[in-house]
Structure formats: structure tokens, C-alpha cells
Amino acid sequence: MAKLPSLPNELLIAIFSYVAANVRAGHITATVGRVSKSFRQLIQSSGIDVLYTSLHGIDRMRTFLNLLAMATKREDDLPGLPLTLSVMEAILSTINTSRLHTLFIHVPICADEIPILHFAVPLHSLTDLRLSGLIAISPPGHPSYTPNVKHVELLHLRRLPDQHTILPRLIHNLAPTLTHLKVAIHTFPLDIFTDLLLFRDAVTVQRLGAEYLAFPRDLQDRPHAFPESLREVVVCIQRRPEYPTGLVYLLKKISDDLGETMREHGEAPAMVVNLPEEGEPDYISEEGEEDQGEALHLDCFVRSWMGLNVGEEVAWSEEEED
Structure with a gap:
């Protein structure tokens, strides 16, 4: 047959x-x-x-x-x-x-290029955009084609494309009114760490006050560059030798401590830092290694898509699953 x-x-x-x-x-x-x-x-x-x-x-x-x-x-x-x-x-x-509210797209991780999806038409009804192995952008010189997206995930990326290494600028293009962002990138430009710290501290000051910060004074006074609507960032960071010694662990510890303080005050954490290990869905293999976690990542990605479409609560960060 x-x-x-x-x-x-x-x-x-x-x-x-x-x-x-x-x-x-x-x-x-x-x-x-x-x-x-x-x-x-x-x-x-x-x-x-x-x-x-x-x-x-x-x-x-x-x-x-x-x-x-x-x-x-x-x-x-x-x-x-x-x-x-x-x-x-x-x-x-x-x-x-007009009926497209959620969009999940996965492509296998690429070693030599980072795929870029160019939106050809406005997607005004889209509120949830989750991309695995690629990024997406609106045409240059135009308002965002996805202006109402509230939740964005950029997952399973080896790095950001050379022309889009400034994460806040990419997010303004992709989702200028988002509230939640999750990123899992194998190699972060160090500038992104500064952008994330500025966001975390700005939101902390807004919700709790400057006395809760443990960050240099000159950076406390600088505004973050992400959309003002952003409320929470979940960032998955790989431990890499080129990162300054202790930076990743310090970033996680301070973020965890601030997150716990925010919960005590009835607020959601501004930033959740995850350090994925091999065998976990957000872990990204080294370039040239066999990506044995690809199947696990894809399975979790598809289950999230299916759950969201049948009205289930889909955990935004690993902490929500506990």
C-alpha cells in the first residue's frame, strides 16, 4: 500500500x-x-x-x-x-x-556557519519564538516583523553570526517587547557577559534597591541595552578555557544569591545561570566532537513544543522544574 x-x-x-x-x-x-x-x-x-x-x-x-x-x-x-x-x-x-502564535524551528547544529532565517512577512500574532541551531531577523531598515513576541529562546548555537554578535541589538530586532529570554550558546563573546550583568543589576536595583548589588559602582550606573520590557533571562554557559578564571562560577553564584533574595521578596529572579554538563539537553559539544546530545536536545525541544500547543505549562528555566 x-x-x-x-x-x-x-x-x-x-x-x-x-x-x-x-x-x-x-x-x-x-x-x-x-x-x-x-x-x-x-x-x-x-x-x-x-x-x-x-x-x-x-x-x-x-x-x-x-x-x-x-x-x-x-x-x-x-x-x-x-x-x-x-x-x-x-x-x-x-x-x-494571523493564526501563527507559536513557532519552533530546529536545524542540526552547524560547525562552519550559523544559519539565519530572514522573515519575509510580518508575523504580528506570534508571541512565542523558539529557535534551535539558528537565529532569525527582520529585514534591515524595517520595524520588527515579530513585534509581539514575548518569549524567545536561542538554543544549541555554537556562536552568534559575525554580523550579529551584539545580543541586545539582535533581541531588539527580533522581539522589541519580549519579557523572557533564554540563550544557550557554546562560545559567548565576553561583551555579552557585560550586557547580561548590566541587565541583572539594573533589574535588581529596580526591584530591590542598589544595596543588594555586589558589582563595581561604575557599572551600576550604566543602563542595560536590552528591551525595557525584558523581565527574566535564562543563560546556559559552557565552561571554556578562554573565559577568565572563575568568571563563570562567580556569575552563577552571584546570580543564584540574588535570585534567592528576589524570591524572598516575592519577585522572580532577573537572571538564571545554568552550567549544562555533557548529557544534558542544553549542553553543546565541542567543535569536531560527535554531538551525542543532539537527539536528547531535539526530544526535549519537541516535547516543549507539543506541551505548549496543548496548553500545558512549559518550564522556562531548569529551576521551574524542581
Whole structure:
């Protein structure tokens, strides 16, 4: 018996048109999901959240299926990452973005380049953006295409792209009104540590007062560069020999102590520092090593996506899981 992915697009279109006579009415995939588990799995394996994807008419359905066919070819048939990104950008341009509230995208970690997804259309309904192995940006010279995103995760990155090493600037482009940020990057530019410390101390002063700080006076007076709406940062830092001795541990200890003080005062911590070990989901292998944690990371990433879409509370930091 032929499997659904092997059927020609014309036949698939006929099937979907039959089960959803009016494709403009809304969630075609919610109806199709009851008819075809294979179709749902096919789309989910391509990184698309079918629970909140609506298509406008047969022409767009045909385009969508063609894009999926490109995305699900054997790896040997693909010229590489640029095509994968262009397919994803085209899919985001094809679907009804007014129904797109959550977007999770994962690409395998890359040693020689950091993928950049360029948003081609505004995604005003998007509130939750979680990216694994890549970053995303709005076109230069334009207002942010994702202005209402509140939660951002940038995970499983070896480093930031050379043209986007200033993390606060990247966040302003990506989510100018965000409230929560999580980053897991193998190699941090040292400037990012300063940006994070300034954010942590500025929020501490705002919530508790300057007497709780243990940081040089000249930096206490400098404002942080992240969006003013940001309330919490979760940062996953790898221990690396090029970092100043004790810096990572000191950063974690001070952040943990301040976080405990904030909880005692009924406030959420401004910054949570995690130091992932090998075998944990946020651990990123050294360049050239076999990334044995990729499967674990992807499994956790997918489970978070599924949980969020069925209304479950998804832990924002490891501390929330305790």
C-alpha cells in the first residue's frame, strides 16, 4: 500500500479538498488530522506546527505541499542549508500568519556557519519564538516583523553570526517587547557577559534597591541595552578555557544569591545561570566532537513544543522544574 508522502500532490489536494470543503473556513489541518495521521507526522517532521496552520485556498495548498516535498527530500538531494532556510521562509510566507502564535524551528547544529532565517512577512500574532541551531531577523531598515513576541529562546548555537554578535541589538530586532529570554550558546563573546550583568543589576536595583548589588559602582550606573520590557533571562554557559578564571562560577553564584533574595521578596529572579554538563539537553559539544546530545536536545525541544500547543505549562528555566 502506498504511503501518503509518496502520493502525487494532485491526489493529496483532492483528498484534502474533500475533507475540508471550504478551506477558507479555518483549521483545515485540524480536520485532516483525524483522517490522516501520516499527513500530520509528515508536516511535523518538516518543522511546521500544524495545529495552528491555515491555508488560503487550493493554490496556496498546492504551494505548501510542494514546499514540503522539497523539505522532506533525502539529505543527499539537498544542496544544503540555504535551501532549507529558503523553504522555511517560503512556508512562512504561504500560511495564514494571523493564526501563527507559536513557532519552533530546529536545524542540526552547524560547525562552519550559523544559519539565519530572514522573515519575509510580518508575523504580528506570534508571541512565542523558539529557535534551535539558528537565529532569525527582520529585514534591515524595517520595524520588527515579530513585534509581539514575548518569549524567545536561542538554543544549541555554537556562536552568534559575525554580523550579529551584539545580543541586545539582535533581541531588539527580533522581539522589541519580549519579557523572557533564554540563550544557550557554546562560545559567548565576553561583551555579552557585560550586557547580561548590566541587565541583572539594573533589574535588581529596580526591584530591590542598589544595596543588594555586589558589582563595581561604575557599572551600576550604566543602563542595560536590552528591551525595557525584558523581565527574566535564562543563560546556559559552557565552561571554556578562554573565559577568565572563575568568571563563570562567580556569575552563577552571584546570580543564584540574588535570585534567592528576589524570591524572598516575592519577585522572580532577573537572571538564571545554568552550567549544562555533557548529557544534558542544553549542553553543546565541542567543535569536531560527535554531538551525542543532539537527539536528547531535539526530544526535549519537541516535547516543549507539543506541551505548549496543548496548553500545558512549559518550564522556562531548569529551576521551574524542581
